[in-house]
Amino acid sequence: MSDLQVRRVRFDFSGADVPFNWNPERPAFAVQCNLVSFFAPGFEKFIVDATREAIPLMPNPADAEEADLYLRQEAQHSAAHRSHIRALVRRWPGLQETVDEVIASYDQLTATKSLEWRLAYPAIVEATFTPYFKVFLDHEDKLFRPGDERVSSLFIWHFVEEMEHRSSALVVYNAVHNDYRYRAKTIPSVVKHLNEIMRIVIRGFKAHVPAEDGGDIAALLPEGVSFKTIRESRQVAKRLQEPGQATYDGVPKRELVAMIVGLVRSQGPRFDPADERLPVLAERWFERYDEDPNSAARWYSVGRSGSTR
Ligand SMILES: [Fe+2]
Numbered sequence: 116m117s118d119l120q121v122r123r124v125r126f127d128f129s130g131a132d133v134p135f136n137w138n139p140e141r142p143a144f145a146v147q148c149n150l151v152s153f154f155a156p157g158f159e160k161f162i163v164d165a166t167r168e169a170i171p172l173m174p175n176p177a178d179a180e181e182a183d184l185y186l187r188q189e190a191q192h193s194a195a196h197r198s199h200i201r202a203l204v205r206r207w208p209g210l211q212e213t214v215d216e217v218i219a220s221y222d223q224l225t226a227t228k229s230l231e232w233r234l235a236y237p238a239i240v241e242a243t244f245t246p247y248f249k250v251f252l253d254h255e256d257k258l259f260r261p262g263d264e265r266v267s268s269l270f271i272w273h274f275v276e277e278m279e280h281r282s283s284a285l286v287v288y289n290a291v292h293n294d295y296r297y298r299a300k301t302i303p304s305v306v307k308h309l310n311e312i313m314r315i316v317i318r319g320f321k322a323h324v325p326a327e328d329g330g331d332i333a334a335l336l337p338e339g340v341s342f343k344t345i346r347e348s349r350q351v352a353k354r355l356q357e358p359g360q361a362t363y364d365g366v367p368k369r370e371l372v373a374m375i376v377g378l379v380r381s382q383g384p385r386f387d388p389a390d391e392r393l394p395v396l397a398e399r400w401f402e403r404y405d406e407d408p409n410s411a412a413r414w415y416s417v418g419r420s421g422s423t424r
């Protein structure tokens with residue numbers, strides 16, 4: 116039996132005061148999270164659609180049950196990111212176009228790609244989340260705590276639930292199409308699509324959020340993964356960030372090496388996300404949610420301290 120829990124967390128993004136640069140102490144991290152928010156509704160809808168289609172094909176009822184809980188968690192994430200995006204769109208209306216473009220791109224995949232490809236995509240991407248997000252949660256004191264609490268809480272919740280369901284996308288893929296070689300072969304086309312979405316979102320940020328409103332931090336993200344774009348964003352970082360404000364500043368080198376090793380391992384044939392070690396903050400988050408569900412939306416001001424240290 117799956118022990119995934121579907122939690123309905125609602126964040127108060129009702130005001131028009133949600134900052135674009137929600138953590139000025141770590142601007143590159145803030146804009147990276149904004150990018151995740153703009154990915155989320157399209158990507159998570161894509162997952163929900165593919166997983167719904169896969170469930171009737173799954174021979175093992177326990178796998179089907181996990182798939183159902185996983186897609187319901189993703190639907191909750193999508194709803195929360197939509198409310199974050201709505202707050203940003205109220206202030207910078209042009210961003211609506213950006214989110215529409217992202218959703219249209221994922222809908223196009225749903226309409227044109229095989230079910231195997233659409234299940235391989237999240238299996239590939241979600242396997243990277245535990246090593247990738249672990250560093251963020253382990254350094255919560257620098258990356259989340261100094262920022263806007265509503266936005267911080269949204270990302271902490273999303274990242275811990277990604278870890279909770281870290282095996283689910285692979286379970287679904289393997290139940291329907293247990294073929295490692297096909298999954299590995301799919302990686303380049305998935306990376307190509309992720310790059311496309313990155314370009315859409317970063318161009319949208321640059322076009323619709325004025326520099327004086329914090330929009331200049333969009334230039335800290337490379338428009339895709341190429342030598343040229345990464346070099347350009349590093350040059351901008353020198354101008355827009357103070358020393359010590361880079362996303363991974365203060366993160367020990369061995370943790371960064373472990374993250375990179377984890378990302379590479381996550382695509383290997385014998386990798387099982389269930390074996391991954393969870394950050395202390397993830398364990399604490401689940402406990403605190405059970406004690407007081409209100410802590411999820413306001414991690415730093417409800418109940419006791421949310422620090423990991
Ligand atoms: Fe999610």
Ligand SMILES: [Fe+2]
Nearest residue numbers: 189241277280
């Ligand atoms: Fe996920």
